[in-house]
Amino acid sequence: MTRSPRRLDPRPGEVIDRNRRLGFSWNGKRYEGYEGDTIASALAAAGERIFSRSFKYHRPRGILAASLHDPNLLVQVGDEPNVRAGYRKLEDGMAVSAQNAWPSLNYDVGSLNQTVARFLGAGFYYKTFMKPQRLWPAYEHVLQRFAAGGKVAQGAERRDCDKRYAHADVLVAGGGPAGMSAAIAAADEGARVMLVEEEPGLGGHLRWGTPDDLARLAELRTEVAARPSIEVLTYSLVAGRYDDNWISVLQRGLPQVTERLVKVRAKVLVVAVGLIERPYVFEGNDLPGVMLSTAVRRLVNLYAVKPGDRAVVFLANEEGEAAAEDLRQAGVEVLRVVDARRGGGLLRARGRRGLDSVELQDGSSVACDLLVTAVGWTAPMLLLNASGDRPTYDEEAARFVPGGGLPDNVLATGGILGDGPVGLLVDHGRATGALAARRALGGDAASSSSPEAVPALTAAPHPALFRSGTRGFVDYSEDVSAKDLMAAAREGYDSVELLKRYTTATMGPAQGKLETINTVAVLAEATGRSIGETGTTVWRPPHSPISLGALAGRNYEPVRYSPMQPWHEAKGAVPIVAGQWIRPEHYGDPAAEVLNVRKNVGIIDVTPLGKLDLRGPDVSRLLNFLYVNKWSKLEVGAVRYGVMCGEDGVVADDGVTGRLGPERYFMSTTSSGAAAIHEWIERWLQTSFREWQVHVTSMTSAFASINVAGPRSRELLARLVADVDLSAAAFPYMNVRQGSIAGVPGCLMWRIGFTGELSYELHVPSGYGLSVWEALLESGRDLGAAPFGVEAQRIMRLEKGHFIVGQDTDGLTQAFTAGLDWLVKLDKEDFAGKAELVFESERPRESRLVGLQPVDPTVVPPEASQIVSGSSTIEGRITSSRFSPTLNRAICLGIVSQRCASPGTVVTVVHPDGTRTPTRVMEHHAHFDPEGTRLRA
Amino acid sequence: MRQRGATRRRPQRYSAFGLLRHGLRHDDWPRVWRTSELDRRYDVVIVGAGVHGLAAAYYLASKHGISKVAVLDKGYVGGGGSGRNTAILRSNYLTPEGVRFYERSMELYRNLAVDLNFNVMFAQRGHLTLAHTDASLRTMVWRAEVNKLQGVNSEVVSPEEVKRLVPFMDVSNHARYPILGALYHPPGGIIRHDAVNWGYARAANALGVEIHQNTEVTGITVRDGRVQGVTTPRGEIAAPIVLNCTAGWASLVAGMAGVKLPIITHPLQAAVTEPVKVFLGAVVVSGSLHVYVSQTDRGELVFGASTDPYASYSMRGSLEFTEELASHVLELMPSIGRMRVLRQWAGLCDMTPDFSPVMGTTPVEGFLVDVGWGTYGFKAGPAAGEAMAELVATGRTPELISAFGLARFEQGRLVGERGAASVGH
Amino acid sequence: MILLPCPHCGKRNSNEFSYLGESAPRPTETGDAKLWRAYLYTKENPAGWTRETWLHSGGCGKAFLAERHSVTNEVRATWLPGRKEPDTTTEAGS
Incomplete structure (x- = not known):
């Protein structure tokens, strides 16, 4: 077990619990840290300096920002890649390893790339590896080996994350002093507030501040805690803001799940995300030992870690002074404080595997192991950008500030807006929170006090420090240097967007949180434009990367079952996924199921059929409009087949509709079309035919549907139906009756025949579906009654030549092409698609759906096999094919060009394996009983 | 008016030798394209x-x-x-007109790096369009057959073959929408x-x-x-x-x-993950699950989906896009749930009927x-x-x-x- | 996820609705191919305020008209077909 030589004595604001030791491993070695440590702070306490190797040159990298956005602290934890070690809380037993190093973090062969760096400038790959082209895959393979990041493991267990919806009056993004104050004030105005803070504790920069800051923080925390209408989410991230204040929050640190996506509809969003400290560009700025002032302050004050022994501090603001003071208190020897405000300058840092010395502008060189920079801030603009704000550059403050253009439901406060003492931030936060609450609650807010004005909060003047006279790294994740950026700009990639794309600067895991401002500054310098003129990039969500697991949540893809599905599965039916439904494909032998229907009687579960109850005096007008055929003369008790087309004349759906009473109809649609047809009908009724009195109700799940088919179906049904005369004369083909089946009242019986046999389609109140199903099989045992599945039904419908919409037709098949000449009635009044069908009827037909039979009856061409003339001219395709057990031969439907469509033509079908099958075009779609004598029996 | 062709010049050629020379001399490359006054x-x-x-x-x-x-x-x-x-190239379309046209594009793309003297990094990694229903499998056969008749390399492969090409894929039959096969198009791939x-x-x-x-x-x-x-x-x-x-x-x-x-303009969104070591070769598309994914040489997974459900010129992107995307990607590859979405964006598509x-x-x-x-x-x-x-x-x-x-x-x-x-x- | 104010249910998430596209009157004269195909295929597709039809399919089932800004996605008015159209011309809109 490695000790922690760099751990300091207890600090007043430390967040570690020294009573709770946690063991973990780093590259296979055992380490120890405390509860409250981050992975990086525990390693730093143990004296580790190198945490990663850079992407391209494999340079050693150490702590830079010690935060979520630290580009150098990406590690592998178990099977989780790219974990932010500067942010992720240490857990007992964690197996942590470095990601981008071979054979080890300390001796990485890839660092040899540095010796050829001058040839590998940004975008070098665009200029080489072009010839010979056949070698590109080999070059590519080499490039791929440089892919940064950790590893995903095949077979890694899927961890479910849950999701939560929340509805806050005010969501405050950022729990620093301004954000906490905003939350407090909003709550006092009566708003329900959600306060979200990225760090494990509220307080922002007060957490690592002076004793005064800590006292202030304690007060604010007490005030927040005293208000039950504030829900505090710490260690949680406001990841994105979308239209209408739909806000994604990634919550961590929950006991039940590792991560939870909280989707918040906030009436008002208060953006109080503060500022991010920006790095300084100089030679050697990526050496382990070069840190931002905020990193030093976090390490010392939150984690009681001594970040070095001998330090140089380069600063331009108070934060740098405070960091220097922290270092002194921590026992670090502060050798030099170089103040840019007084003309001090930093040239470069030197060292090989870590910082050894610093060269200053005055020509002096200081040996040290820690260089702290405090050169200014950059504002994380994502949430404001996403709300419509376009940041502008404030020359005085040397940073981008909100440019305006926010909608009423988004407000900003705190550092992102401006600088000031804590008191001002608190006042501004309070006023902003109160305003947010008033906006959220509307004019009715029971405000106890008169609205206080929001004080001015502007960015304070700050020296414009971006780059020293030397060239260092601008993007650490991507190994992009100032030199790369300047060369690219001179080459013509001279706008931020082009430069970013060409050099990949700001495209890495840190997404430019630290780097964008320096990229813009270097580009401005290279082009002679100002930073304001150069502009910045559009920030894109998420604010920090979110795992696929958290975004996905639990798998929620509903499955629909008929009431009989458990029975089917118990009887060994092979299930088939049919859209949302799971259905029985067959029960072992579909051919036998077909023969049993043709000879005896079979029953099939057709519950997924779309079913609509239509009532009202104008249903018949509606049907006339929806279907291509005529409906005005449908008698009560009669059923008719119909086809619907879209306005483009393309076949959209088919089914039967029966008239149950003078103003009551029942419509069936295809299973897959059920929802769309219902919408289609509502659309017409509500927008175009509002005066029509029709009421439509979906009955798909209200009824279980069973088709009883076969020559003995009447005999079978007669045993279970007492109140309906089933005789052919009393209940002829294409009729519907209502009655009781097996004692279940309120059933519908349709005499129709998709299979081509005498058959009845029964719609039974779904609670009784299984009971009727079992009764049919039980009482039909001596008749040979047996279930059949979807496959047998498909065979029989093909034997009968019934097309399936979407299989035998496609997205452009109009009704006449589908062979519906017999059905389409152009002489009736306007109907959906009529115009196009008139046009279709008037022009020469190009292709049509026909029945086909291979000349060799044993050969079944696979569906979608192409029909060709010559070697490869496409004349059509097989849309459906099966071997017919009834006819003992192969049968097909297919679309063929008009010149091949005459009956008797022998066309050539090319199978996927290349064999060619002569196939004859038939006179009818139906291969079996084209006259329909069986179903009329 | 300037004479036609008067402004022509040969740009300095890009080559490995050029990189060496520029690296040694530390001099600049000429501008990639020049700016000029508007005529x-x-x-x-x-x-x-x-x-x-x-x-x-x-x-x-x-x-x-x-x-x-x-x-x-x-x-x-x-x-x-x-x-x-998302920089995916393929020519395995459905109609002969489409196949011919996109195949010509592929032909030009294959020679583009040399033609333009600019490495466009066309990686023909293979392209898989998964079928999760018998209807989509039938469409895959249809496409494959039309493709073959136009001389385009395209075939329907089994779930086992899908697994061989993409070991991370869940081809088991207990998925909500099991993979029944795929249209495999070896010349398809990605480009920069x-x-x-x-x-x-x-x-x-x-x-x-x-x-x-x-x-x-x-x-x-x-x-x-x-x-x-x-x-x-x-x-x-x-x-x-x-x-x-x-x-x-x-x-x-x-x-x-x-x-x-x-034309109706619909946003089409895309997203990219943080890089991880390369594990995905082929481009994978699932129509039923509305997702496509490939991995760049940098190790990022690049995702896309279907266009947004309503017309818009907004390029702000939506949360539901990333949620649905993640859910569908994990259906296909359940073991990559720890990868993180780095960035999402949107473009505008000019959709025709x-x-x-x-x-x-x-x-x-x-x-x-x-x-x-x-x-x-x-x-x-x-x-x-x-x-x-x-x-x-x-x-x-x-x-x-x-x-x-x-x-x-x-x-x-x-x-x-x-x-x-x-x-x- | 934008919010759409259903005239019957109030503001709801957009995924409760089916988008039926730009509102265009159906020609009464159906014999003119040019007219008919313009109705079928030609779209205004403006970058700005657009009038479109939505159906609250995951809610009350009402079809309604909406004026939505196709760049900002702001919805400034929704109303039931046949009802008086709200006057949006004087309202501020970008």
Whole structure:
């Protein structure tokens, strides 16, 4: 077990619990840290300096920002890649390893790339590896080996994350002093507030501040805690803001799940995300030992870690002074404080595997192991950008500030807006929170006090420090240097967007949180434009990367079952996924199921059929409009087949509709079309035919549907139906009756025949579906009654030549092409698609759906096999094919060009394996009983 | 007026040797394309500096010697769909017209790095379109068969073969939508989209074509049914030919010329993850699950899905896009749940009723369109540019694009690409 | 996830609705191919305020008209077909 030589004595604001030791491993070695440590702070306490190797040159990298956005602290934890070690809380037993190093973090062969760096400038790959082209895959393979990041493991267990919806009056993004104050004030105005803070504790920069800051923080925390209408989410991230204040929050640190996506509809969003400290560009700025002032302050004050022994501090603001003071208190020897405000300058840092010395502008060189920079801030603009704000550059403050253009439901406060003492931030936060609450609650807010004005909060003047006279790294994740950026700009990639794309600067895991401002500054310098003129990039969500697991949540893809599905599965039916439904494909032998229907009687579960109850005096007008055929003369008790087309004349759906009473109809649609047809009908009724009195109700799940088919179906049904005369004369083909089946009242019986046999389609109140199903099989045992599945039904419908919409037709098949000449009635009044069908009827037909039979009856061409003339001219395709057990031969439907469509033509079908099958075009779609004598029996 | 060709120059060639020399001398490469003043008159004005506009300009100059051409863009080169797509290339379309056209594009793409002297990094990793239902499997067979008859390498493979090609894939039958097979298209792959845009821009510019960024076309002048030129904030430009290559904004630009299009603009979103070590070779597409995914050489997974459900010009992206995407990706590859989405973005797609483009002449003489690409635009860039250049130069619509004319809608002769395209990358 | 104010149910998430597209009157004269195909295929597709039809399919089932800004996605008015159209011309809109 490695000790922690760099751990300091207890600090007043430390967040570690020294009573709770946690063991973990780093590259296979055992380490120890405390509860409250981050992975990086525990390693730093143990004296580790190198945490990663850079992407391209494999340079050693150490702590830079010690935060979520630290580009150098990406590690592998178990099977989780790219974990932010500067942010992720240490857990007992964690197996942590470095990601981008071979054979080890300390001796990485890839660092040899540095010796050829001058040839590998940004975008070098665009200029080489072009010839010979056949070698590109080999070059590519080499490039791929440089892919940064950790590893995903095949077979890694899927961890479910849950999701939560929340509805806050005010969501405050950022729990620093301004954000906490905003939350407090909003709550006092009566708003329900959600306060979200990225760090494990509220307080922002007060957490690592002076004793005064800590006292202030304690007060604010007490005030927040005293208000039950504030829900505090710490260690949680406001990841994105979308239209209408739909806000994604990634919550961590929950006991039940590792991560939870909280989707918040906030009436008002208060953006109080503060500022991010920006790095300084100089030679050697990526050496382990070069840190931002905020990193030093976090390490010392939150984690009681001594970040070095001998330090140089380069600063331009108070934060740098405070960091220097922290270092002194921590026992670090502060050798030099170089103040840019007084003309001090930093040239470069030197060292090989870590910082050894610093060269200053005055020509002096200081040996040290820690260089702290405090050169200014950059504002994380994502949430404001996403709300419509376009940041502008404030020359005085040397940073981008909100440019305006926010909608009423988004407000900003705190550092992102401006600088000031804590008191001002608190006042501004309070006023902003109160305003947010008033906006959220509307004019009715029971405000106890008169609205206080929001004080001015502007960015304070700050020296414009971006780059020293030397060239260092601008993007650490991507190994992009100032030199790369300047060369690219001179080459013509001279706008931020082009430069970013060409050099990949700001495209890495840190997404430019630290780097964008320096990229813009270097580009401005290279082009002679100002930073304001150069502009910045559009920030894109998420604010920090979110795992696929958290975004996905639990798998929620509903499955629909008929009431009989458990029975089917118990009887060994092979299930088939049919859209949302799971259905029985067959029960072992579909051919036998077909023969049993043709000879005896079979029953099939057709519950997924779309079913609509239509009532009202104008249903018949509606049907006339929806279907291509005529409906005005449908008698009560009669059923008719119909086809619907879209306005483009393309076949959209088919089914039967029966008239149950003078103003009551029942419509069936295809299973897959059920929802769309219902919408289609509502659309017409509500927008175009509002005066029509029709009421439509979906009955798909209200009824279980069973088709009883076969020559003995009447005999079978007669045993279970007492109140309906089933005789052919009393209940002829294409009729519907209502009655009781097996004692279940309120059933519908349709005499129709998709299979081509005498058959009845029964719609039974779904609670009784299984009971009727079992009764049919039980009482039909001596008749040979047996279930059949979807496959047998498909065979029989093909034997009968019934097309399936979407299989035998496609997205452009109009009704006449589908062979519906017999059905389409152009002489009736306007109907959906009529115009196009008139046009279709008037022009020469190009292709049509026909029945086909291979000349060799044993050969079944696979569906979608192409029909060709010559070697490869496409004349059509097989849309459906099966071997017919009834006819003992192969049968097909297919679309063929008009010149091949005459009956008797022998066309050539090319199978996927290349064999060619002569196939004859038939006179009818139906291969079996084209006259329909069986179903009329 | 300057003489045609007077501004031509050979750019310094890119090569490994050049990299060495520049590395040793520490000197600069010449500008990738030069900036110039806006002239008052051009032979051809192309609106939109994406892959379509730039390719058309390049082929006009290189194949037809027409280099008095200005490519105008309201933003920067490749800043629209050409720089926002997921850079997947393939030619396994459904209709013979589509297959022929995209195969020509693939042919040009295969030689593009050498042709343009710019490494566009076309990696033919193979392209898998998964089938989760027997209906989609049937469509895959249909596509494969049409492809084979056009000489395109495409076949339907088993779930076992899918597993062999993509070991991370869950091909078990307990998935909610089990994988029943896939259309495998070995020549398909991914390319570096920006490099294609820059390569065309550089090569066209070297031949005399001018590229004007930040030059928005705000009006198109039409007189007596003939186009006269365009208006920009930098001044009026006269041109006998104006070519609209503006994808998601196509309706607006065509509207300036008084031409209405059968186009609806829908956002198409995409996302990229943080990099991890390369584990995914082929490009994987699932129409049923509305997702496509590939892994870049940098190790990032690049995702796309179907277009947003309603028309919009918004490029802000949505949360539900990433949620659905993640859910569907984990259905396919359950063990990558710890990977993180780094960035999401959106582009605008010019969707047509039949998922086929609108290319060629319009009722306004001299005003040509190369639009309506929907989600397929980047794949088509080279062939579309080549065909439009030929149309401009010869005045005749090339056979390759004759099925895609604007008049087909009025004539009711749609092209059936829609059948393959619930999500078709 | 944008919010759409259903005239019957109030503001709801957009995924409760089916988008039926730009509202365009159906020609009464169906014999003119040019007219008919313009109705079928030609779209205004503006970048700005657009009038479209939505159906609250995951809610009350009402079809309604909406004026939505196709760039900002702001919805400034929704109303039931046949009802008086709200006057949006004087309202501020970008």
